[in-house]
Amino acid sequence: xxxxxxxxxxxxxxxxxxHELGAEISDxxxxxxPVLVCVLKGSFVFAADLARAIDAPVRIDFLGMRSYGEGTExxxxxxxxxxxxxxxxxxDVLIVEDIVDTGLTIAHLIDLFRTxxxxxxxxxxxxxxxxxxxxxxxxxxxxxxxxxxFVVGYGLDWAEKYRNLPYIGVVERS
Ligand code: 5GP
Numbered sequence: 001x002x003x004x005x006x007x008x009x010x011x012x013x014x015x016x017x018x019h020e021l022g023a024e025i026s027d028x029x030x031x032x033x034p035v036l037v038c039v040l041k042g043s044f045v046f047a048a049d050l051a052r053a054i055d056a057p058v059r060i061d062f063l064g065m066r067s068y069g070e071g072t073e074x075x076x077x078x079x080x081x082x083x084x085x086x087x088x089x090x091x092d093v094l095i096v097e098d099i100v101d102t103g104l105t106i107a108h109l110i111d112l113f114r115t116x117x118x119x120x121x122x123x124x125x126x127x128x129x130x131x132x133x134x135x136x137x138x139x140x141x142x143x144x145x146x147x148x149x150f151v152v153g154y155g156l157d158w159a160e161k162y163r164n165l166p167y168i169g170v171v172e173r174s
Pocket of ligand 1: 158
């Protein structure tokens with residue numbers, strides 16, 4: 001069986017949108033630059049580009065989360081594999097997420113962070129699949145709304161492959 005990736009969102013479209021998001025975030029947080037929390041592993045590419053599109057001295061931290069197994073269906077279990085390196089009490093936290101699918105991961109993270117007394121918690125997601133929502137979460141900064149397809153690339157994997165593609169695509173097997 002062979003696999004090919006069909007482009008859904010091109011590198012150029014992503015670049016343009018990431019810069020727009022960066023400008024919006026820079027404006028909003030002008031007085032108090034946020035801590036960007038990059039949710040690993042899927043957000044590492046988006047967070048790296050977004051951070052450079054923000055014109056403010058942000059701090060960057062990483063959180064390891066796992067909500068999927070090797071397949072494409074959620075296990076329903078959200079597990080923290082690596083915690084933040086520093087406290088977030090009193091900070092403005094901006095969670096940077098690759099994709100909000102069922103919403104369970106983000107809902108869990110927001111609940112967890114609120115127990116740590118940050119000044120604010122907001123969410124920036126590159127992609128959102130509203131058709132799959134199990135819980136309602138507010139995405140404060142959103143790149144693209146997409147249909148219910150399993151996507152790869154720009155940090156997103158399929159069984160750990162394709163994270164390094166510079167665009168978002170759909171896997172087709174024949
Ligand atoms: P949620 O908890 O919102 O269902 O899922 C969030 C996580 O599931 C994402 O951070 C991502 O790691 C994974 N995920 C959800 N949809 C997709 C998809 O279409 N492609 C890939 N590669 N991962 C996805």
